[in-house]
Amino acid sequence: MFMNFVSAHQVSPADAMTLIDRAEAFKNGTPVPEHGPVYAANLFFENSTRTHTSFEMAERKLGLTVIPFDPAHSSVSKGETLSDTIKTLAAIGVNIAVMRHPADAYYEPLLAASPTLAIVNAGDGAGQHPSQMMLDLMTIHEEFGSFAGLNVGIVGDLSHSRVAHSDAEMLTKLGANVFFSGPEKYFSPEYKQFGPFLPLAELVKKVDVLNVLRVQLERFNSGETAEFSRADYHAKYGITDALAATMKPRAIIMHPAPVNRDVELASDLVEAPQSRIFMQMHNGVYMRMAMLEAVMQARQFGAVPASQAATVRR
Amino acid sequence: MFMNFVSAHQVSPADAMTLIDRAEAFKNGTPVPEHGPVYAANLFFENSTRTHTSFEMAERKLGLTVIPFDPAHSSVSKGETLSDTIKTLAAIGVNIAVMRHPADAYYEPLLAASPTLAIVNAGDGAGQHPSQMMLDLMTIHEEFGSFAGLNVGIVGDLSHSRVAHSDAEMLTKLGANVFFSGPEKYFSPEYKQFGPFLPLAELVKKVDVLNVLRVQLERFNSGETAEFSRADYHAKYGITDALAATMKPRAIIMHPAPVNRDVELASDLVEAPQSRIFMQMHNGVYMRMAMLEAVMQARQFGAVPASQAATVRR
C-alpha cells in the first residue's frame, strides 16, 4: 500500500480513514506493537521546527532508531546528488528517509534509487505536504466526524502552497466543498478543479473550517519582492477579529504554522476558542506515527520472526 | 517545588542541600528510578560544549528521550517568537526544554506560555546560570563539607557574568563569605550586596575557594572593543603561578571553563593538584540529573500507574 508516502495522489478516501482511525488510537494510548529494529533518518533541506520535531517525536514514540543527518554537514556540500545520498543511506542500513526539499517532486527520481529504502515526503517545493494534509484531516474529523458536505475555506498565500495543493485535493476526494480566497492573483489555475474563489467576507461566513495559510515573508521584505506591508495585508486579506466574529458558531480556524501574527491572522485568534492550531500540532505526532507505521507494514520493516525477536537489539 | 528551574532566586538553602545530596548519590551509583517516557529538548541559542553536552549526558543517564532541536535550522529563522516555539514543542509533547539564550531573563514570558512544559535555564544573557551554580556548590561541598564561614573569591570578568551572579547569591544564602576581584571597573553595583571588592593579592591569600571567571574574548580582539592584551590581563588580573603559590594549603581553584589559558589562569594551574576544574565538569552531569529529576517530580512527568507501566515504550 504505502511503500512510500509522498503525495495526496496516492491516498484513497479509505486509506485516509484508516490512517485517521489509527492516529486517533495512538492519541488514545494504544500501545505500539513490538517490532525489530527499524532505522530512520530525517533529511530536512529546508528549515522547519514543527514538521521536523514532530517526525522526530513520532519516530521515537514508534520505537524507531533515528540516525542523525544534517544536510549542511553532508557530502551534498561536496556536490553529491540526492540520489547518491539516498543510495548511501540505504547501503548503510537506513530503512526510512523522511525528507523535505525545495525542489518540486524531488522524490520522483529517488523512488527508483533504492528499492530497500522508503521515502516519506515532509514537503516538496510547491508540490505536496502529505503529513500536514493528513493531520489537517484528522483535526477536521475529530471536530465534525465526517467530511461529506463540509465547507472548507483555504485562504491566503495560495501561490506555491503545498498545503493548499494537498488539502484541496484530498478534501475534494472525501466529499468536502472547498473554497478559496486571499489575493486573487495567487489563485492559480490548478486550484479551479477543486473549488471557486470567493470574496473573503463571503467565504468566512460560509465555511465550517477556515484554513488560513502562512504568507511568505519575502512578500513583505523591503526591496524588489515586497508586495504588501504587514498592516495592508492584514486589512485586506487577513482574518481580523471583526471578520472572525462573522464565522458560524461551530466553525474552526486552522493554520499550518508558524503564524505571522497580525498578518494573515489576528494574534489573539491563534489562542482563541475556535482555533485548532495547537491541536493540529498535537495531532501531527500521532498522524505521523500512523503514516510511518503504514510504510513499515507495507515493507515489512521490523517484522522479526518470534524465534529471533529476543536477540534483536533496539 | 521546581516546576521550572531558572534562577538562584528560587533555591532555598534546604533545596540546595537536597539537590547536592541527590547528585552525590547519583555520582556514587544510585540507580535511577524507573519511570514512564519523558521527552526533553535542548535549545541552545548560544554555543557551549560543556553545558550542552553535560545536559545531553544527564538526560540519557536519567532515561529521558531527547528530541533534537537546532535553533539555526528552526522556524526561529522564519521569525517565529520564542514563545510560539515553546508552545509548539509543548503541543508536540516535549516535557522539558533546557534553554540557553542571550537575552536576560528570556524565560519570564515563557513560563506562562505553556503550563505543560518545564523550562530549565542553562544560562540567560547576563542573568543566571543555575546549573553551573549548583555544580559549583556540589564541588565546594565535596571538598569542605559545609558552606558556613567559607571564604570564596570570585575573580575576573565580573561584568555581565551570570556565573558570578548565581554563585554569589547562593553562596551568601548558604553562609559563605564572598569576595570579588579583577578589573575594578567590572565590579558593578549589584555585587556589593554579596561582598566587598579586594585587591587580588589579598583575596588570593584569604580564600578557601578561588573561582576564576572566563574573560570574554572580545576584550582582547583588536578593534574598538579591545581593552587588554592577553599578557597584560594575565600580569595584572590573572592567577599566575606566583600568585597561586600564596593560596592557603587546602584552597582550591575553580573555573566554569572554557579557560583562556595564560590569561585569567596560568595554563599549568588548570591541571594542578589544587584545581577542581575537571571535577566541576564531572560533577555537572550528576547535578543536572538531580535538577532534571526535581522538575520531573514537581510535575509528575514519567509518573505512570504501575498497571500501565509495562506497556509504556521508552
Added chain:
Amino acid sequence: MFMNFVSAHQVSPADAMTLIDRAEAFKNGTPVPEHGPVYAANLFFENSTRTHTSFEMAERKLGLTVIPFDPAHSSVSKGETLSDTIKTLAAIGVNIAVMRHPADAYYEPLLAASPTLAIVNAGDGAGQHPSQMMLDLMTIHEEFGSFAGLNVGIVGDLSHSRVAHSDAEMLTKLGANVFFSGPEKYFSPEYKQFGPFLPLAELVKKVDVLNVLRVQLERFNSGETAEFSRADYHAKYGITDALAATMKPRAIIMHPAPVNRDVELASDLVEAPQSRIFMQMHNGVYMRMAMLEAVMQARQFGAVPASQAATVRR
C-alpha cells in the same frame, strides 16, 4: 590491544584478520553481547555523509549511547583547543570519541590528554583513514578469500589521500601487490615503498582490485587551483567504459565515495556488476562495529559485574 584506533601502523596482519572475521560475523547476524552503558561522541570537523552516518549506525547497532556533538556549535568556536575539548568530554563521561579533523595526526597530542577516553580516527588530514582501510580489506576478503599475491591498483588523486596511505600500507603488510596510477605528479615519494607507478592502461589489465580515488573538487574549480576540466581528467586518468572492458573477468572496482561521476569513474560503472562501491558502504557499518568493539574490549568499557548489570540503565 586497541586502546585507540588511529592508524594502519598499529594494525598487524593478525589484527586485521580478527577484525574482518568479527565484522563478517556481525554482517551474518551474530548478536551483540550484552554490556553496560558506553557513551560515544562523533566529532566531525570535516563533512562526510558516509563515514559519519556509518559510525552513527554502528554505534547504535552495538548498543552504545551517542551524545551529539556539533563542532560548529561548540566551544571550539570560542577558541578552545582540541585537547581541552577532549578532556571536557572525558570529564562528562564520554568513553569513545570518533573524530575526523583536517590536521594530519591531530590525534597524537590527544592520546595523552585523557587516559579514560578512546580516540577512533575517522580520518586525519592527509594522514590515515583506518576505518575506510578496514572496510576495504573486508570487501576484498569477501571477494577473494585472501590477500597474498592479489594485485591491487590504487588510481587517481594520490596526493594527500589518506585512503591511499592506509590501504597501501596495510595491503602490503598482508602480502598483496600494490600498483599506482593517475596523474604522475601526484605519485609522491612516500608511495614508492609500497609499489610502482604504472601507465593506467597497463594497471587496469593487471589488477584484481581497482581502487579508484575521488578527485578533489578544487582541481576542477575555475580559478587558480584549477588543473583539469572534468572531461579532460576523465579522458586521461579516469576509468572509462572502454578501459573497464579490459579488466580481468573477476576483477572488481572499488571507490571510497562520494564518486565524481564521469570524472574518475564512468557513471554507469558505479552500479555495474563489477562495482563493490555500495557493498563497501554496507560492509563499513559492520567493520566499524568490530573496531568499536575492539576498543571497548581493550578498555573494558561496558564491562559490568553480573551482579550490577540488572540495575544498569542503557
